Amino acid sequence: MKLRERVEKFTDSMELVSQLLVVEMLLITAATATPQAKDGCxxxxxxxxxxxxxxxTPAxxxxxxxxxxxxxxYNPxxxxxxxxxxxxxxxxxxxxLQVLSTVAKDCNGGGVTSGNLESKFDLKKFSISNNDNKFTVIGCKSYGTIQGGKSGRSFLTGCISLCDDIKDVENGSCTGAGCCQIDIPxxxxxxxxxAYSFDDEDNVSKFNNNCTYAFVVAKSKFSFSSSxxxxxPNDKFPIVLDWTITGDGNCTERSNKSDNACNENAVCYVPKDQQRSGYRCKCKDGYQGNPYLSHGCxxxxxxxxxxxxxxxxxxxxENTEGSYRCRCRKxxxxxxxxxxxxxxxxPFSVTVIVLGTGILFLVLLCSSSWLYLMWKKRKLDKLKENNIVNDGNKKQLEAVGKLATMCASLNREERPTMREVAMELERLIMMHGHNLQDNVELRAAVSK
Incomplete structure (x- = not known):
């Protein structure tokens, strides 16, 4: 294998290695920026x-x-x-965070209470997200109620779902025909x-099982289907809970690291429209990761x-700590x-480029003209060696030589154009028309 081929192959290999290293570094960076647990946990x-x-564990x-x-x-x-x-x-x-919540179901008309959140656990410092969840009822002779409490106050609301014909039910729509949804506070x-089912006075069992389902579900995790x-298909649906830090410092304009749970390159903030105490941490602009961990951002x-x-x-x-810089190249x-x-x-660079391009064009034009005439002169010299050139066209050869010398001149004003060269050759031939045969052969030689 030639040295040049070996060098090119080595260069290609190094480029591939460098690309793989870049990809690996990006993966490592992405992995380290992912929210992590504490060391040893x-x-x-x-x-x-x-x-x-x-x-x-507590630690x-x-x-x-x-x-x-x-x-x-469980496995896993x-x-x-x-x-x-x-x-x-x-x-x-x-x-x-998201947790799975059970579904309330009634197929007997007596009403079934889910009791899943009130009786099974108290959210304490967490709350049910009103922006990301919907209370949902499914059925054709159905209604459901939702009762909740916050800060010592309680509320009760619900919605009704009716449908007499399957044609009234629309997939993806929960506006009251087969499915209804409402916001929660x-x-x-x-x-x-x-969940409650009305007495089945009208038989609609041809397209439903006469059951009512009531549940809270994350909006992004549910789309209604007439089936x-x-x-x-599910007896549990995901719901979104909001959480904040409480009882561990506070978040004010004068707060610092010792006042709250936020770590390096992180700031604390109070969520918008929050109706209770607590704060969260987030990485500063230009950083990503876990703001609650030391060196997590x-x-x-x-x-x-x-x-x-x-x-x-x-x-x-140019990347900088927490930001970047832009620069123009040389x-x-x-x-x-x-x-x-x-x-x-x-501006100087533009002038240099224009001048350089102009000089290069002139050099190429002069070189091509000179090569063309030298090639023609060699043809005529060849004719002379075969005794084609006689006394009648010696002057022509001298004139052609002079013409070639003129074209080789670097002075643009003195150098003839290609068209002028062709016309001069034609004139020389016509001037010595007394030797027609020689001129024919000369013309043929020049035109080759």
Whole structure:
């Protein structure tokens, strides 16, 4: 294998290795930026992550409100909130978690109470998200009620679902025909919902099982189908709970690290429209990760993703701690930002490029003209060697030689154009028309 081929192959291999290293570093960065548990603590239960402030032991959670019980009798193991029977399906350090809630069901007309949240556990410092959940009732002769409480106050509401014909039922719609939904108030810390079925005076069993289902469900996790009138596929649905930090410092404009649970490169904030005490932590702009852990908020490299920076494509993006900088590459000026000045070529650079291009064009034109005439002269010299050139066309050869010398001149004003060269050759031939045969052969030689 030639040395050049070996070098090219080695270069290609190094480029592949460098690309793999970049991908690996990105994966490592993404992994380290993912919310983590405290060092030495269980960070996963089955398929679910357990980020701090949640944990499975006192040394691993912030306080008892954030206890996660990992039940090993399941395969794979399942996490449960505190010591309840409600499985946890997702935990976010942004202040939310999802648990599975049971469905209230009535097929006898007597009314069935779910009792799943009020009797099975008290949310304490957590509340049921009013923005992300809906109270839902399914059935054709059905209604359901939801009762809840917050800060010593209680409320009761519900909705009715009716349908006399399957044509009235629309998939994805819960506006009262086969399915109804209502919002729930903010800040509820315990709820109780009940399903009721009306007496079946009209037989609608042809397209439903005469049952009523009532439940609270995360809006993003539910879409109604008419088939649910005959058989609801789930006996539990995910609901979203909001959580905040309480009893561990406060969040004010003068607060610092010793006042709250937020760590390096993180700030505390009070959730909007919150109706009770508590705060949350979040990473500062330019950082991502777990704000409740020491060194949990890591710098984001905005330069690795063009959607995270405003630098002009093809120019320079420099990552900085918590931010980035844009610069124009050499030969350009500006702020380097797409939404700003951008990057413009320096005037001196433009002049150099124009002059260089012009000089190169002149050199190429002169070289091509000179080569063309030299090639013609060689043809004529060849004719002379075969005794084709005689005394009658010697002057022509001298004139052609002179013409070639003129074209080789670097002075643009003195150098003839290709058209002028052709016309001069034609004139020389016509001037010596007395030797027609020789001129014919000369013309043929010149035209080759």
């Amino acid at each position: 269980q960070h996963q239960c089955g398929d679910y992550e357990i980020p701090f402030p949640f944990g499975t 691993c959670y912030l306080n008892e409100d954030f206890l996660i019980t990992c039940n090993q009798t 193991p399942k996490p449960f909130l505190r010591k309840t029977l409600n499985p946890v399906t997702h935990i976010s350090v942004d202040g939310q 903010r800040g509820l810390q315990h709820i109780n919902f009940t 649910y009138l005959n058989n609801l 890591l710098d984001i490299n905005e330069c690795e993703n063009s959607t995270l920076n405003d630098c002009v494509y093809g120019h320079i993006c 030969g350009y000026h500006g702020d380097g930002r797409r939404g700003g000045e951008g990057c413009f070529a320096n």
